[in-house]
Amino acid sequence: MAMSMRRALLPLHRMRFRNVKNAEASLEVRYPLPFVVPVRTKKRYFIPPAVGIKGKAAVSADQEAKARAAGVVLRQEYMERAINIACTAGVFDPYIPPEGDARLSSLSKEGLKQRTEQIKQGAASQLAIRKIKEHDAEFTTKAFPVKAQEIFVDAHNALTQFNKEKLHSLVTERCYPEMVRGNRYKTLRWHFVESLEPPKVVHARCPDMVSKGNLYGQVTVRMHSRQTLAVYDRFGRLMMGSEEEPRDVLEYLVLERHLVNPYGMWRLHGKIVPAWAPVKEPIVKTVMIPGPELKPGEEFEELNYEVPKPKAVQWHK
Known part of the structure; x- marks a missing residue:
């Protein structure tokens, strides 16, 4: 009777042992190795002058090969400029105003x-x-x-x-x-x-x-x-x-x-704007005039400080 019970419980014991072993294997953590993916940026790589154009092409080809091996597809960069067709970029065949316009009479x-x-x-x-x-x-x-x-x-x-x-x-x-x-x-x-x-x-x-x-x-x-x-x-x-x-x-x-x-x-x-047009007047710019240094608790109005007048500036000869 004891042998028959032992034979019946032995397969259950083996099944339980396998489940525990599989659980231990699943709990085992394995850290992956560092994987470097090359990313294309706007940074230019230094190339010695003795290498020349062939060396530059070899470096770029090496980078592209590494990127393809890593599964990264590098897109080619294009320098594109927007074109606006709603208007032209300038004045075609500009009009040349006659000198003395609005001053000379048509009878002279x-x-x-x-x-x-x-x-x-x-x-x-x-x-x-x-x-x-x-x-x-x-x-x-x-x-x-x-x-x-x-x-x-x-x-x-x-x-x-x-x-x-x-x-x-x-x-x-x-x-x-x-x-x-x-x-x-x-x-x-x-x-x-x-x-x-x-x-x-x-x-x-x-x-x-x-x-x-x-x-x-x-x-x-x-x-x-x-x-x-x-x-x-x-x-x-x-x-x-x-x-x-x-x-x-x-x-x-x-x-x-x-x-x-x-x-x-x-x-x-x-x-x-015609070439004979008069020169525009100069723009008067605002300039900060340094004032006196105030002590703590002192006010500017109590000093009766006279603001110095700015010096004359020759705008044009």
Whole structure:
């Protein structure tokens, strides 16, 4: 009876021993060896000058082989630049304003010479105007200058109010950074007083970009007006200009439109500054004048300190 019970419990004992052995094996922790995966970065590796191009290629090939062996796929880096086809990158064949414009009368000798040169240069502008009219049926040389002046006024009002959304709809992507550059922490006060002469179209070009047939219309408008401009710094001090003193301004505005795009609009693209234009007035910068050193518990008003006047600075010779 005892032997029969022993024979019956022996298989159960062996099964229990195997389970315990398997559990001990499963609890045994084995730490894996360190595995290094090469990662491509922008760091450039130093190559001795004696190695040359072949050595550089061998080093890069060795790195790629190690990366492939580790199962890492290295993507090739491309230097890509964004291209904007909504506008061109500049002014094609810019208009050259005649010297002494808005000063010489058309009846003088020099005025007649300039008038004849403008007539000769107007042949290319007439061809460009014909192309523009093929894509824009509403374009006319009589009504367009008034529209261009409205765009100019609305764009500068949006600039003084820092309305970026409206400014983007009135100026091109090339003109926007030129208008907002340097205006941070400043206050602009600009006002359009009146127009001294009616604006007129003086130049027109119809270039293409990227591919033939991708046409852009560029029209130069001469605008002689009276404006006021005042620029204040971040402390509220006047840097240049005046809000009460209007000045006569002669400008040559370049407006552009993507003619192929049916939803394109005429926007301010740039401004032509003639070489004979007078130099702008220098900007008065705010300078900190060092004051007296105050002791603990001492106030500046009790000292009756007189602020020294700044020395005269010669801005231009």
